[in-house]
Amino acid sequence: MFLLIVITSQSALVSKKLFQEQSPCRRFVLYYHDILFNGTDAANATSATVANKTRLGNFNFGMFVVFDDPMTIDDQLLxxxxARAQGFYFYDKKNEYNAWFAYTLVFNSSEYKGTLNIMEADLMPEKTRDLSVVGGTGDFFMARGIATLQTDNLQAKPLKNIGNKNPYNKYK
Amino acid sequence: MFLLIVITSQSALVSKKLFQEQSPCRRFVLYYHDILFNGTDAANATSATVANKTRLGNFNFGMFVVFDDPMTIDDQLLxxxxARAQGFYFYDKKNEYNAWFAYTLVFNSSEYKGTLNIMEADLMPEKTRDLSVVGGTGDFFMARGIATLQTDNLQAKPLKNIGNKNPYNKYK
Amino acid sequence: MFLLIVITSQSALVSKKLFQEQSPCRRFVLYYHDILFNGTDAANATSATVANKTRLGNFNFGMFVVFDDPMTIDDQLLxxxxARAQGFYFYDKKNEYNAWFAYTLVFNSSEYKGTLNIMEADLMPEKTRDLSVVGGTGDFFMARGIATLQTDNLQAKPLKNIGNKNPYNKYK
Structure with missing residues (x-):
């Protein structure tokens, strides 16, 4: 699957005596690509299940996934x-799909060097979901703001292992 | 069990050119209710153990719980x-009960829509514990502040499965 | 192993009507000491593996460790x-060692009482890595800033169980 993310962030400049907020906000649009390890596709996989779902409900409650996903400026995996998105999510609702994320966007390009740190409930039934940017380093020193997440199906290809009931893995 | 939480937070307004801190602070008092899944009470349970405790000490070191708990304005579960508190905690001390939390308070009522994101060590032996509010969205856009946690035993009922040694499950 | 950490943080003062940023920044230099539980050394261990590594790559992808580590002002474990560092890390890269941390520094001394909350990708191949300070309580109320991490090998002793492939456990 891939997700569209729009990040609106604000960084801080610390001078000797003065703390100034930078304006205006920066905006990015990025796509991220996640391929959950199925046990045999290590070459392509970008995430893996660390703890299995529990038997509480039918929506993967407790399934815990660690990821290191590439992020691109368009919706093409290749x-x-x-940037890379490094962190984890888990499912946390017994009567529908719902998740919770914490991760770092690691930028290491000629344009940007630094990180943005993000955490939030991901209310998956909503078309767009806002996640909190709670900090940053480097070019994003002490950034704060919002990352807006949207699941993008436009370029979706059929899933091979559709039986795994992981909605984040529905498209890749 | 249920916990009393007092949240003092401060949100940010972003206008075109200016970043202003909102004053005064808002304060909430909320109760949250957690029922740990015991394998058979899926109808009532609001949390589940995702990773079992390790053998380091006798205080559940490493036990990892995911929750989606209802929050009410009084101490009545029903x-x-x-709001809902969605996130996780784990125990992390070998010689006493001590935990670490990260979660999102999800508000979706006529009064408030938005989220508050919270993370902190929970020093359980302390009567009240401050947790950091590190971000927010919606009505709590870029909120920061403190959530003060207090275990409330006043309305406590005896625990049925007292053998599980989970102090967060002592009362429900 | 032990790590050197330099924390540059900034706290907030909330007066009745005014939110002021405190200046100048505070700086700390601290060392933290981590001994991963090997199943028998409970007396000395300060951390334990909660979820084992997956089979994605050869760099512990998905191994999840909870810790409660002592922090000292010099590099001597004793x-x-x-302060104590309480939280977790996990490995999250399939082709090199890379980790992700979230933890709380708990200060409870005559000099400082309060906490700092930190989260970030830990890009282990880098000599120094900046982590975001995203919040705090007590003396560090609403702190923000940077924690700079550096693995310090100067005082390193040879590892006894070198076979466990946990680079964070290389020196202790």
Missing amino acids: SPPV | SPPV | SPPV
Whole structure:
């Protein structure tokens, strides 16, 4: 699957005596690509299940996934990544799909060097979901703001292992 | 069990050119209710163990729990929830009970729509514990502040499965 | 192993009507000491593996560790701790060692009482890595800033169980 993310962030400049907020906000649009390890596709996989779902409900409650996903400026998996999203999510609702994320966007390009740190409930039934940017380093020193997440199906290809009931893995 | 939480937060307004801190702070008092899944009570349970405790000490070191708990404005489990607390905690001390939390308070009522994101060590032996509010969205856009946690035993009922040694499950 | 950490943080003062940023920044230099539980050394261990590594790559992808580590002002494990680092890390890269951290520094000394909350990708191949300070309580109320991490090998002793392939456990 891939997700569209729009990040609106604000960084801080610390001078000797003064703390100034930078304006205006920066905006990015990025796509991220996640391929959940199925046990045999290590060459392509970008994430793996660390703890299995529990028996609480039918929506993967407790399934815990660690990821290191490439992020691109368009929706093509094979475009050169401009950042990586490193972190985890888990499912946390017994009567529908719902998740919780914490991760770092790691930028290491000629344009940007630094990180953005993000955490939030991901209310999956909503078309767009806002996640909190709670900090950053480098070019994004002490950034704060919002990352807006949207699941993008436009370029979706059919899933091979559709039986795994992981909605984040529905398209890849 | 249920916990009393007092949240003092401060949100940010972003206008075209200016970043202003909102004053004064808002304060909430909320109760949250957690029922740990015991394998058979899926109808009532609001949390589940994702990774079992390790053998380091006798205080559940490493036990990892994911939750989606209703929050109410009084201490009654069956009051209409005004928010949900979605996230996780784990125990992390070998010689006493001590935990670490990260979660999102999801508000979706006529009064408030938005989220608050919280993370902190929970020093359980302390009567009240401050947790950091590190971000927010919607009505709590870029909120920061403190959530003060207090275990409330006043309305406690005896625990049925007292053998599980999970202090967060002592009362429900 | 032990790590050197330099924390540059900035706290907020909330007066009745005014939110002021405190200046100048505070700086700390602290060392933290981590001994991963090997199943028998409970007396000395300060961390334990909660979820095992997956089979994605050869760099512990998905291994999840909870810790409660003493922090000292020098590199001596037996110096009196001035703080504790409580939280978790996991490995998240399939082709090299790379980790992700979230933890709380808990200060409870005559000099400082309060906490700092930190989260970030830990890009282990880098000599120094900046982590985001995203919040705090007590003396560090609403702190923000940077924690700079550096693995310090100067005082390193040879590892006994070198076979466990946990680079964070290489020196202790």
